[in-house]
Each structure stands twice: as structure tokens, then as C-alpha cells.
Amino acid sequence: MVKTILVFLLVFGIIVIVHEFGHFYFAKRAGILVREFSIGFGPKLFYHRKGETTYTVRLLPVGGYVRMAGYEEADLRAGMPVSLFFNEENKVEKIDLQNKLQNVNSIPIEVTNFDLEEKLFIEGRIEGQADEVHSYSVTRTALLVEKDGTILQIAPKDRQFQSASLINRMLTNFAGPLNNFILAIIAFSLLAFIQGYVPSSEALIGEVQEDTPAAEANVENGDRILSIDNTEIDSFNQMVTVVGQSPETEMLFTIEKQNGMIVEKNITPESVDDGQGNQIGRIGVQTYLDRSLSSKITYGFTQSWQIISQIVVILGSFLTGGFSIDKLGGPVAIFATSQNVAQAGLFGIISFIGYLSVNLGIMNLLPIPALDGGKLLLNIVEGIRRKPISEEKEGIITLIGVGFLLVLMLAVTWNDIQTFFLN
Template identity: 45%
Template sequence: MFKGILAFIFIFGIIVVIHEFGHFYFAKKAGILVREFAIGMGPKIFSHIGKDGTAYTIRILPLGGCVRMAGWGEDTTEIKTGTPASLTFNEAGLVTRINLSGKELDGASLPIQVTSFDFEEKLQITGQVLEETKTYPVDHDATIVEEDGTEVRIAPLDVQYQNASILGRLVTNFAGPMNNFILGFVAFLIVIFMQGGAPNSNTNMVTVVDGGALEQAGVVTGDKIVSIEGRGVSSYEEIAKEIATATKDQKEAPTLDVVVEHDGQKKSLSVTTKEEKGAYYLGVSPSLKTGFVDKIVGAFQQTGVTALTIVTALRNLIAQFSLDKLGGPVAIYNISSQAAKNGLTSVLQLLAMLSINLGIFNLIPIPALDGGKILMNIIEAIRRKHLKQETESYITLAGVAIMVVLIIAVTWNDIMRIFF
């Protein structure tokens, strides 16, 4: 169980943080202020404001992370009328720090009860100081300490999301899924190097699995499987197909007639398959291409095949919707636990598949997902003017509502399916 929890945290955390880093990096390139880049969720346990104005925080629950970009539908500052605060000034008399937390007070700070503020255009704050209403100018790069103690930059209009170029916003929104595809490729590449090469499914030369049925029959890695049950095979894909056909609907492990070629000599074997989770196996995997370029190409191929499989599954899901075809955090934890039992290679393969899955899913044009934001960017580019803030907010809220309902339904279905 402990290994399963660690695998889940590792997989889920890496996938989400890498996704969010894509948004973070390109948002900064587009001139959008990233107010916070958080690793984890929940209460803050560490915070540091960088020279770029971003608050880098670590939060107590090691599950994913988030990026807070300034602007419509992303992140804005709210201060209720009458909220007590303390103001810190620079030598020019500009407010450089607004502290709402009541903690970490500056010795020379000025207590104030806020009555109004404008951190976007006028850059000023107004409030009661010793029963007198006063207004103070606020520095463009001032920070605000939120009630939970997180210190972030204020967000003037010129650094907000909606005021970046359309291309900058589009790239920022696409960067999260893009990073997931890159992560998937890198994870597959690491697995290939760990295995010593890329799978070669275009030949009938095979790698023999330790402890498998063929190894016990004397077959070694590098031998060729010529036929199964009298049917000739010339590639690993054909080998897998013939094994599946020969073992279909069997109630117990069947014995198969296999012709194997070793050092140019053919020999016929009767091999009893081994059962695993209701399926029967001979204990072989594809032979490996060991060249450096072969490994790189192999990682690209596995990434492409995985992406195509996921797209096909999504298309089938749309055609015939079923919650059983979806999986949420509970399902991810379950398969993470199974992968952890099979070692690091299985964990990395699962990481790669889930990362690519998240990247593709996020490109679906549903409001609140990256794909929905990209669609709005494209519509705006065609119209050559901004969508109304209210319109964009309503569309985003509708998307959020859909996603919340879907997540609850999928999670409940996972619990009932896995544990009951």
C-alpha cells in the first residue's frame, strides 16, 4: 500500500507540475504576471517571491500544483470594505506592501481599515487612518500579503492575461498539454534506455521473458518464432495475434504447438501457456533495437501510438458514452499501485501514458479546459476584438460546472467499481 501511495504521488505530482510549468514559462514570455507557482495543494508551508515577481510556494498536500495568472477568470485581488491592513512605504512615499494577514508586520507599517482600492488602473488604496479617510498611491510592483500569509504581487492591467497578445495567450494555453506530450516522450525514452533498446515489432525474433513458458521450454532471447498452431508468423504483431486467437475462450492454460528457429535450425515444441489475470501467455516480448537513434525513434513511435490509442478511445467515448470508460484519481491510484508492484519501469510507462492522456484530454474544447481557452483565443482572433468579460466568465463557469459534475460522477463510479 505504501508503495502504491508513493507511486500515485510521484505520477500525479510530476504530471500536473510539468503541465503547470508549461503555462508558467510561456505566460512569463507573453508578459503575463504569474502571481504564484505552487507545488502541492492546501495550506502553504514555504513561500519565496522571486525577482520576477512570482511567489514560489510549496503546499502541504503533495498532489499536483497550480499557476495563478493575473487577469479575467484567472486571479484577481478582493478586499472587503473595512478589512484591517498594514501598509509599508518606500522612500518615494509609494505603498510597496499591503498586509492583510495580521502577521509578519513591518515595524514602520501604517495600520489602515480599507474602504476602497484600485490595483489595476489608478494604483491607489483608500481607508480609515485614525478616524480620517486617506488615499495612498501604490507602487506598480507592490505586493499583497493575503489572509493565509501568501505574499503575491498586485496585478496592474498591463500585466494581466487578457492584455497579452492573442498569440501569447494561445501559446500559454497550449503549453500545458505540450509539456505533457514532452514528458510522455521523455518517460518512454528512459524506459527504452533502461530496457536496453526499443521494441521491434516488425520481426519474429523475440525477447524471452524470465520465468515464462518459452524460457522453460528452452527458448532463448534472439530465437525466432516461425509458426504457432501451424500458422506462420513473420512479425511480433502476428505472434501476439496468433497467441490471442489460440487462447481465446480457454478455461485452462492451453498447450500450443510452436516452431522455433535457433541458429538457423528449426525445432517443434509443445508449450503450455501461463495464466495471468485471466489471459494466457507464452512469455515473449518484441526483440530490441539497441542503436542510439533507434532508441530515440522508438520513444517517438511509442508516444505516437499511445496518443493515437487515446484519441481513438475518446472518439469511441463520444460515440458511446459510459462512465466505465473514464477514470479519476481513485482509478489512477489503483493502477499506480499495480504498477508499483511491477517496478520502476511499469511506473514510468504508466507516467508516460497518463501524461499523454492528460495532454490530449486538456485539448478538448470544453470551457475551463485548455482546449476551451484555445478555442476562445481563436474566436477572438477571427473577430479581432476581445470577448466581453461577462461572456467569457459565464462560459468559463459553465465549463467548470460541467467538469465538477463529471469529476464527482467519475470518482463515485471508480469507488463503486474498484472497492465494491
Template identity: 40%
Template sequence: MFSLQNVIQIVLMFFVLVTLHEWGHYYFAKRAGILVREFAIGFGPKLFSYKKGETRYTLRLLPIGGFVRMAGEDPEIVQVSPGQTVALQLDRSGVVSHLYLDQLDLRSNVVIGEVRQLDLERELHVSLDVDGEAIRYPVHPQALMVTKGRETQIAPLDRQFGSKTVGQRALAIFAGPVMNFLLAFVLFLIAMFMHGIPQQIKLDSVSAGSPAEQAGLKAGDIIKEINDVEIGADSGKIVTEIQKSADRSMRWIIERGGEQRQVQMTPMLKDGALIVGIRMDSINRKATFGEGVTGAWDSMVGTTKNIFLGFKMIVTGNFKLDDLGGPIRIVEVSNEFADLGLKYMIAFSGSLSLYLGIFNLLPIPALDGSRLVFLGYEAVRGRPVDPQRESMVHFIGFALLMLVMLAVTYNDILRLVKG
């Protein structure tokens, strides 16, 4: 069940992961002088929108990511051509501040004429034929074009994404995943301080009817040895010993109430794995700062290895469709970790942030990794790829990603229906 507290935690987790990723793109794009038109969380129809400075901030319907729209990345939607009749609004110094493209008769305090020449990227001027007289007007670098009630700020060449150096553009792209890596480390560090350093493994719960219950194990028991192997704080040893004990009895030494006891049990096979029916916890002490940093780094390294192992299984085809999960499955798993407690939810959020950063660096069209590949090719080649061709590659990649997303989401729904 999804409690209100869990829902709030899950929504907050996704909001922070996506927002920080996009903020990385946004911050370094702004530092490079690029005009950022929109900072969006989600895709699809807008739910909420407001504009501050040059950037419009939007919250969209589908919570499956976000984007930062920079000037020059895609062809500009608003176009003005010679021969078109427009209205110009001038500031006190005679510089164009607004270019109106429709409803010209309703505009007041404007100059109306037919466009003879127009340059909104380099020289920033517009020449109008006003009552048979050609008049040239300078255009402000932040002038607005207005049509159908929408304002679009012009983007001089030096404010466009493509005008910046390869290094500046690469940094603006790479900064998104980097923010996720930094967030993952911070979350792992917080989880380490909350969880502490394990000293001993104890039982959190024992499943009814399981071999562990039949052997007399109870929640709170401390596991000292299994088959003469000292356990200490390493829960992995318990798993290893269980998997080595198919069809044979295991000897456990546990501590309960300060006294040690010996029990015998034989694992049972369930869903292709040997289990004894226990859920483990640990007895911990507070971590020092150095131990916290070391533990957070170890968590980063271990989680990264597992992520790449999952990618390898997908590439080699060594997986089932049920192994893949979309947004619904991620929410389900998030709810499970939220049920375990805040420290587990924080650690899971760190893993998800790390996964988001790594996944975005894959050289898949529409992802940050693919855009970095194009920039690397440009650096070696000495000139950029045709922007229209690159945009087409990213568009096709995005469409394919959406198809995959729909497929795994459909599979998630089937799994829910089947229970």
C-alpha cells in the same frame, strides 16, 4: 501489493507529470510579464506553502492535478473602496509599499486616512483624507495589500493576464500540454535505450493449467514460428495467430537450448478472448541513437492513436462504466507497471504524460483546450469575451469534471470491494 519502492515511483511520477505541466504555464506567463500569484500542485486544503519572490508555491491535499494562478484571470479577492479607512506604509522615497485594511490601530509608522481616490491598475496612486487634508501618494508596482494577516500583491494592468496579446496568452496556456508532450518523448526515448531493439520473442512465464503448459512450453522458450508464420520480433503476430485459431490446433516451433521443437496446442476462451496462457518478453540488442529517436517517435504516434480511439469509444457510447478509471484505477495500473520493472514504468509514465497533454487540449470547459478556444474566438472577433461569462463557463466545466471524477472513483472503489 504496494511495495515502498512502488509507492515512491508512483508519487514521483505524478509529481513530475503535474509539476512539468504547470511549470510550462508558469514559465511562459513570467516571460510575458504576467504576475503569477500561486504555483500549486494538487487541489483543496494546503499541506505546505512557501513564498519566493512574487509567487507562492503550495502543495495541496488532493493529488488530482495542479494550477498556476495568474493575476487578472479571476476577480481579485481584496477590494478597496472610496470612503474606506486604510493605513499606508511608505518607503524612504515616500512611495506606498503596504496598504493595511484592518487592525489599523496596531500599525506603526503608517499614515491613516479615508480613501478619496484609488487607482492600483493604471496610474498607481491613492488619495487619502488625512485630518481634513487630501494627500496623494504614489503606489509601488509591487505594493502589498494586507488584511486578516494575508499579503496580496497588487497587479498593475500591464502585469495582468488579460492585458497581454492573444499570442502571449495562448503560449502561456499551450505551454502546459507541450511540456507533457516533450516529457513523453524523453521518457519513451529513455525506455527505448533501456529496453533495446527486439530481435526475438521469448516466453517470460507460462500460466499453470493453460494450453501452453499442457503443450510443454516453458519460460525462456524462443518462439520461431506459429502456423508457418515466422514471428521474428513481432509479438503482434502471435496475438493475431491465436485469435485466428478458435477451436483448432496451432502448430508452434520454439527454440530451447539451441534446439528447435514443434508443439501443438488449442487456445481456450477466457473473458471473451482466446488465450494460450503465456506472458511474452523479448531478446534485445542495444539501440543506436537514431533507432532510439525513431522508436520513441513511433511510440508517441502509436500511443496517440490509441488515446484517440479511446475518446472515440466514449463519444460513440461504445464502452462500459467498468472501462473507465479514476485516480484509484490509475494508481493500480501504475503499481502493475512498477512491478514489471523500471523500464516499463518509464514507458507507462510516458504514455500517461502524453495522455495528460492531449486530454488538457480537449475543448472542455476548465481545461486548457477550452481556454484556447476562447482566445481563438477573441482573435477572430477582435475583442475578448466577457471575463465573468468565461469564468462561469470554466467554473461549471470544473464542477462537472469533479462530478465525473467522483463517479469513476466510486466505481473504482466498488470494483475493489467486489475483488
């Protein structure tokens, strides 16, 4: 169990960090203030501040987020007691929202008014001076200490997400899924180099087993199957399917040898049990293992594309065959799968990272409000309208998306619990 938990945290952590780093990097590049880079949700377990950003690890390892200025502001409001800290120029450099004992170097006030975006000031009544309101200038880089102790930097208007150009906002929104695709490509390419080969999807013959129909017909490693009974063969899987449908039936194989010669062979697949009581045909060959450098480099791209294609087909089936929650999986399903991955060792972990990273990238690009795809859709609408959607309308749209995702996540999680732990 401990090994499974560690694998789950490792895999999920890597994928989330890489995804959020994409948003983080392009936001920084666009001049957007990134207040927090968080791994996990809920109460914070650890935090470290460097530069303008606070890096946190939170209790629930079910995702992460990059907190960009303009999306979520600190919980500062009129009537709140806060402590103000000043620099040498007598400007506020820190606003502490924690309800703790006052520091001798701070001034406690009850906030009456503030503007931390444009005019940069805060007003309030000093404790013990109930009738007099004092106004203080705030520096552009002043810090806010939230009630849970998280330190954030205030964001003048020009540092907020909405102030960035449309193209920079689109790049920032797309960067998370993009990083997931890049991670998957690297993972699968790394897997190919570690293994030393790539299983070929082409209609090539790999190892030929002794005393099998293929061996008796002098089929050799590296031979290419061009057709079977005049049916053109494009892939190894297609060949397996065609052969599997004809046990104990003589079939005409057209084969291209490694020297370029074309030969024809009559081969009768032997009948074997598929483990489910069905008889299928087999000729006794394995998938061809390509050991070339080019195949190892391109495997990251081809394998990632293959997974993308499979996911698109599944998503398309929701439109043609109806929605089925059984086709979806959440953190519980990932955790349950992590047990098998842990047993598979390094190869299994790397492959799992690639597979999940592609999945996360595709799912985040769905045009659902609150997901990256939903944000990109709003960016496109803004580009067409040549003006942004009002913050109020965007907030409502996002709230609807969050509600939908929350309900979907609960349903998927309950379904996963029933599937993996209650059945």
C-alpha cells in the same frame, strides 16, 4: 502502503510540476505576471517567494495551478481593514489583508476605494479618523499579503494575461499539455536506454523457444514474417492474433531471412490454454528486442504516439458507443495503480510517468471550458471574431466548465473507490 503513497506523490508531483511549468515559462516569456506557482490545492503547507512569484505547496495533492495576473485577483474590497507599508518615497509598497495586530511601521486604514491596475492608488479612512479619507500612491511592484499569509504582487494592466498578444496567450495555454508530451517522450526514451532495448512492434521474430513449432521449422531471431496463408502481416501483434486463431492447424508462413532470402515454411501452431479455458495457437516466439541507438531515441515518440492513438479511440467511442465512466480514472485510480507500479521498481515508475503524462496532456486539450483546450477554443474564436469575448461571458463559460468538471471528478472518484476498494 507508505511506498505506494511515496510513488503516487512522486509520479503525480512530477507530472503536475512539468505541466504547470509549461504555463509558467511561456507566461513569463510573454511578460505576464505570474503571481503564484502552486503544487496542490487547499490550505498552504509551505511557500517561498522568489522574484515576482510565490511558490507554494498545498494540502491536497490532486493537481496544481499557475496563478497569472488577470485571472484571479486578491480579495481586496471596499470596507476591508488593511495595513499599508510605505517605501522611502512615501508610496505604498505592501498591502496587508491579514486581520492581525498592527505593525508600528504601518498605517491601518479601512478601504474606501482603490485601483491597482491603471491609476495605482488606494484610499481609505485611518483608524481613529472616521471622517477624513486619505489617498495613497501604490508602486507598480507593491505586494499584497493575503489572509492566509500568501504574498502576491499587484498587476498593472499591461502585466495581465489579457494584455498579452493572442499568439502569446495561445502558446501559454498550450504549453502545459505540450510539456506533458515532451515529458512522456523523455520518459519512454529513458526507459529504452535503461533497459538497453526496445520491444519491436514490427513482424520480427525475437527469441525462439526450444522444442516449439517455430524451432522445429528453423525460424530464427531476426526473421521477418511477411505473410501467413497469403495474409500480409504488418506487426508482431497481428501475427500473434492470426496464429492464436488457428491452434493445431497447418499454416503457410512466408519469411524473410536476415540475409534477404525469402522462404516458405509450413508450421502448425500448438494448442495452449489462455488461462480462461480457451485453446489458442502458439508457435513459441517472443517479441524482437531492438538494441539499436535509433530505436531507443525514437521509442519515446512511437510509444507516446501509440498511447495518444489509444486514448483518441477511447474518446471516440464516447461518441459512437455512448459515454461510460468506467473508461475514466481519477486520482484514486492513479493511487490504486501506484501499488503495482511501486512493486515494478524503477522501470514501472518511469513507464507510469510517461503513460500518465500523455493522458494528462490529451485530457487537458479537450475543448471543455476551464481546461487548456477550452481556453484555446476561446482563443481561436477570438482570432476569428478579431475581438475578445467579454470578460463577463468568458467568466460564465468558465464557471460552467468548472461545475461540469467538478461533477465529473466526483463521479469518477466515487466510481474509482467502488472499483478499487469496495468490490
